[in-house]
Each structure stands twice: as structure tokens, then as C-alpha cells.
Amino acid sequence: GDSVTQMEGPVTLSEEAFLTINCTYTATGYPSLFWYVQYPGEGLQLLLKATKADDKGSNKGFEATYRKETTSFHLEKGSVQVSDSAVYFCALPPNPNSGNTPLVFGKGTRLSVIA
Amino acid sequence: NAGVTQTPKFQVLKTGQSMTLQCAQDMNHEYMSWYRQDPGMGLRLIHYSVGAGITDQGEVPNGYNVSRSTTEDFPLRLLSAAPSQTSVYFCASSYGRSGANVLTFGAGSRLTVL
Numbered sequence: 001g002d003s004v005t006q007m008e009g010p011v012t013l014s015e016e017a018f019l020t021i022n023c024t025y026t027a028t029g030y031p032s033l034f035w036y037v038q039y040p041g042e043g044l045q046l047l048l049k050a051t052k053a054d055d056k057g058s059n060k061g062f063e064a065t066y067r068k069e070t071t072s073f074h075l076e077k078g079s080v081q082v083s084d085s086a087v088y089f090c091a092l093p094p095n096p097n098s099g100n101t102p103l104v105f106g107k108g109t110r111l112s113v114i115a
Numbered sequence: 116n117a118g119v120t121q122t123p124k125f126q127v128l129k130t131g132q133s134m135t136l137q138c139a140q141d142m143n144h145e146y147m148s149w150y151r152q153d154p155g156m157g158l159r160l161i162h163y164s165v166g167a168g169i170t171d172q173g174e175v176p177n178g179y180n181v182s183r184s185t186t187e188d189f190p191l192r193l194l195s196a197a198p199s200q201t202s203v204y205f206c207a208s209s210y211g212r213s214g215a216n217v218l219t220f221g222a223g224s225r226l227t228v229l
Contacts (some may be wrong), residue, residue: 042223043221044207045220046218089158100146100163101160102163
């Protein structure tokens, strides 16, 4: 079935370091792809999305490019801040043949940024 | 503020007790769902609903019941709590009846079963 695989964390970086969190997917066709972020003590919230191949989603300095050749949607940020400390989830819609189940999430990658 | 509201935020139960986690949204979203979040397991879907009067099972439905009598509310009932149900529960909603749309999440309900 459709699924996403994220790099396992935790990831610990110093402030202003470059961030990459890898996400690869298995899917039928070319679904939309999402990154969600969960700050401590909160629910998940949409960070960015891309709706078709070669699209780049961006928000709050984060970027991710939908690459169909490598079935990847890696999350990047050029200079992380302490406030970026959170858990990041890659997600995609389920296979249309599986009915109307909601988004399928990766297991999440915890990022800690130290000053 | 518009959004998804979950109550209670924290709850401690004894094994065998029952309770209901409440979820309400004021965005007129047709689609609602419940997930549980456990360390190392990510988010797992419990139940979901594509509209009032319609519910369906997700990946881990055993031990949980849901109903959808109104568009706004989607309560999750634990019939006889077990320690394995200790978790953080999230309710989420989205517009339309497709599972492919952006989800808006509540802040979560942390449940401990002793």
C-alpha cells in the first residue's frame, strides 16, 4: 500500500546549521505530498505541501521539492533556530482504492536545535 | 478561535473504566478522524467519518467506538479502558469528503490507563 518512510531521529543541530530530513514515498500515481510539524505540547499543523511533481513547497524558511524520479520529498532549511525544535511528519494521501481514509503519516523525526 | 477543540486535555483512568474523548470543530468540515500517537509508532488511525451518520474503521479500531450525529462533533468512546490504550489522542478534520485534503488537528488529549 501507499506509505512514507522518514529518516529516524532524533536530530540535534546547533543554531544556524543546515537541516535535511529525508522522506521517501511509495504511491500509485503522483499524489500531493505534505510536511506537518508538531511543536511541544501541541497538535500537528501543516508546514508545507506540493501538489504535483517538480513542485516546491515552502513556508517559514523550510522547503521541500517533489521529486518523482527519486520518489522523495526531503525537507530542508538553510539556517535552523531554537524555535524550530519540533517533530516533523511527512504525509501523503492514501491509495484511492483504499476508500476515503485520511492522510498516511511517517513516524516523525524529532529535531532539537541548541543555542 | 475557529478550529478543532478536544476535551479533556488530560485524563487518568483505571483499567475497565469507560470514558469519552470529545472533539468539536466549527469550520463546517465534513471529514473528521481520530489518531493515536505513541512513541516510535507515529500516528495511527483509529476511526474516521466522511459526514454525519457515516463512520468507518481505521488501522487500530479495537476497543474504541465513534458516532457522528452532527457535522460538528465526533466523540471517541473507550468502552473498557486497558493500559495499552495509554496514549495521546488527536482529532483532526478537513473539508470535503476526500481523505486527500489538508487536516486541521486539535491540541490532543493525553490518556493514562492504570
